[in-house]
Amino acid sequence: MIIKPAVRQPPSVLADLSVVTLLAAVLYGVVRIARHWHEPIQPVVEIDLSLWALPGYALLSLLRSFAAYLLSMLFALGYGYAAAHDRRAERVLMPLLDILQSIPVLGFLPGAVLVLVTLFPRSNTGLELASILLIATSQCWNLAFSFYSSLRRIPPELREAADVYQFSWWQRFRQVELPASAVGLAWNSMMSMAGGWFFLTVCEAFTLGTHDFRLPGLGAYMSEALRHSNGPAIAGGIFAMMLVILVVDVCLWRPVLVWCRKFRIEETAALELQGSVVLDWLSRSWLLQLALPSMVHPIKEWLAKPLLAAGKTPPPRRAESPDPSRARQALGLLAGALAIGGLAWSAGRLLRLLLELPPADWAHLLVGAVLTCARVGAAVALGSLWAVPVGIWIGRSAQLRSRLQPLVQIAASFPAPMIYPLVLLALHRMGWTLGVGSVILMMLGTQWYILFNVIAGASAVPEDLRQAADAYQFTSRQRWRILWWPAVFPYLVTGWVTAAGGAWNASIVAEYVVQGRDVVTAWGLGSLISVAASSGRYALLAAGVLVMSGIVLVVNRLCWKPLYHLAQTRYAG
Numbered sequence: 001m002i003i004k005p006a007v008r009q010p011p012s013v014l015a016d017l018s019v020v021t022l023l024a025a026v027l028y029g030v031v032r033i034a035r036h037w038h039e040p041i042q043p044v045v046e047i048d049l050s051l052w053a054l055p056g057y058a059l060l061s062l063l064r065s066f067a068a069y070l071l072s073m074l075f076a077l078g079y080g081y082a083a084a085h086d087r088r089a090e091r092v093l094m095p096l097l098d099i100l101q102s103i104p105v106l107g108f109l110p111g112a113v114l115v116l117v118t119l120f121p122r123s124n125t126g127l128e129l130a131s132i133l134l135i136a137t138s139q140c141w142n143l144a145f146s147f148y149s150s151l152r153r154i155p156p157e158l159r160e161a162a163d164v165y166q167f168s169w170w171q172r173f174r175q176v177e178l179p180a181s182a183v184g185l186a187w188n189s190m191m192s193m194a195g196g197w198f199f200l201t202v203c204e205a206f207t208l209g210t211h212d213f214r215l216p217g218l219g220a221y222m223s224e225a226l227r228h229s230n231g232p233a234i235a236g237g238i239f240a241m242m243l244v245i246l247v248v249d250v251c252l253w254r255p256v257l258v259w260c261r262k263f264r265i266e267e268t269a270a271l272e273l274q275g276s277v278v279l280d281w282l283s284r285s286w287l288l289q290l291a292l293p294s295m296v297h298p299i300k301e302w303l304a305k306p307l308l309a310a311g312k313t314p315p316p317r318r319a320e321s322p323d324p325s326r327a328r329q330a331l332g333l334l335a336g337a338l339a340i341g342g343l344a345w346s347a348g349r350l351l352r353l354l355l356e357l358p359p360a361d362w363a364h365l366l367v368g369a370v371l372t373c374a375r376v377g378a379a380v381a382l383g384s385l386w387a388v389p390v391g392i393w394i395g396r397s398a399q400l401r402s403r404l405q406p407l408v409q410i411a412a413s414f415p416a417p418m419i420y421p422l423v424l425l426a427l428h429r430m431g432w433t434l435g436v437g438s439v440i441l442m443m444l445g446t447q448w449y450i451l452f453n454v455i456a457g458a459s460a461v462p463e464d465l466r467q468a469a470d471a472y473q474f475t476s477r478q479r480w481r482i483l484w485w486p487a488v489f490p491y492l493v494t495g496w497v498t499a500a501g502g503a504w505n506a507s508i509v510a511e512y513v514v515q516g517r518d519v520v521t522a523w524g525l526g527s528l529i530s531v532a533a534s535s536g537r538y539a540l541l542a543a544g545v546l547v548m549s550g551i552v553l554v555v556n557r558l559c560w561k562p563l564y565h566l567a568q569t570r571y572a573g
Contacts, residue, residue, distance in 0.1 A: 072140030080147030101141030101501035139192035150181030383447030395458025412448035441510035457491030
């Protein structure tokens with residue numbers, strides 16, 4: 001592996017001042033939102049629709065999204081690590097993750113809101129925590145899938161190198177596993193933030209029975225503007241949303257993607273032309289160089305290869321402390337007993353709730369589930385038709401990624417439910433009903449999962465393989481069959497799984513569209529769940545989530561599990 005040394009820029013006092021200013025801005029935002037958390041809870045929150053209120057609302061929504069993202073990343077790293085390293089746990093955790101990512105936000109809404117509001121009855125803390133948790137439920141699943149898939153695709157020679165050097169679990173995690181998953185996590189992080197923005201109107205303004213909960217933020221602002229059909233407020237909210245997305249892309253995601261290039265494992269250096277002015281500027285900060293040592297760096301494979309080639313076996317391990325396996329087993333048994341007890345109690349309460357539902361409602365749920373399942377499949381298929389070729393086209397060129405990434409990020413992050421009334425009006429003029437149009441509405445939010453994962457897969461293709469394709473003068477068809485398709489297929493499977501889960505999740509807003517003071521619905525499981533949540537019919541809501549979980553479990557067993565096995569056996573790196 002040939003590594004081109006980076007040209008280190010001299011330290012700059014202005015760069016240090018930029019870092020200090022950024023930290024001060026973050027601290028100000030934290031203080032402001034903390035002050036809001038401790039304010040007394042109000043039965044009715046008035047949302048100011050003036051344009052002057054938008055900067056403050058944008059700051060509050062941005063802080064909630066980043067708090068949810070940090071929570072999601074911690075969950076993804078722990079969950080993906082456990083599933084990838086324990087085969088017995090994998091059999092339970094991966095189907096469970098597929099079910100969880102398909103449960104709509106409204107499925108988590110009653111429990112999260114009721115529990116947290118009860119814990120903090122006199123302040124906004126409970127509502128704020130509930131909102132962050134709900135945003136996290138739209139962000140964490142694809143991160144967990146991406147990390148798990150990356151761990152399963154680690155090349156065997158890297159694992160052997162870690163064995164040769166007798167890496168501890170922390171060294172293996174820091175120098176092998178995190179670098180191997182960096183590219184996928186970076187692109188899926190952008191998709192996670194996009195998923196959070198997608199459901200922002202639901203997470204900041206929601207109705208639960210007779211209670212109308214609202215939190216000041218862009219989501220509540222847009223929800224209120226749409227409810228009152230306030231044109232200037234809608235335009236201002238859309239502009240503010242696009243500005244926030246663009247600033248986050250330039251100041252965060254582009255530097256992250258450029259930084260992730262160091263984790264690409266290849267034999268020859270890629271001629272990357274993509275750069276980041278922000279990353280170059282921050283790299284000149286002496287404070288950052290002092291405070292942020294290289295916590296994550298790729299394993300020096302070029303040092304390990306001579307040892308492996310010489311046939312050397314790992315040297316004997318040094319004496320270690322007594323094996324704490326018994327303590328771990330005891331803790332595991334205790335945790336398992338507590339989990340089983342909690343599940344048994346929850347199952348009993350759920351069964352009592354489901355017995356209240358009449359047979360007619362169960363019949364409606366089953367028919368609606370069949371219709372929504374067909375729409376989900378159609379949305380994923382239609383999204384794949386354009387996202388796969390476009391993703392490969394963008395991912396194989398650093399210039400295209402640099403130019404199109406901001407546009408793709410804005411398009412993916414923009415909350416599609418805000419424009420659903422306009423799309424519905426266009427579909428109505430074409431003579432389409434919401435039953436068919438809801439497929440288009442689902443695709444507006446789910447196609448980006450496929451696109452981002454395909455871009456990540458194409459951009460991770462080593463430069464030596466591209467040069468080999470040039471040397472052998474592959475035709476376009478040969479490049480697709482031999483180079484690009486095997487490279488992106490493991491990423492594509494992750495994109496399909498998360499896109500399907502996103503489509504199930506989006507069904508609650510795609511089959512239940514609010515137009516001003518009117519509501520347009522399509523017969524399906526998503527609309528039934530939305531109606532149940534808004535009317536406070538918790539038995540119907542629980543049954544709808546249960547039926548959806550059952551369908552997802554069957555699809556996981558019959559479809560996604562075989563595809564994952566194919567990606568790991570035939571198309572592994």
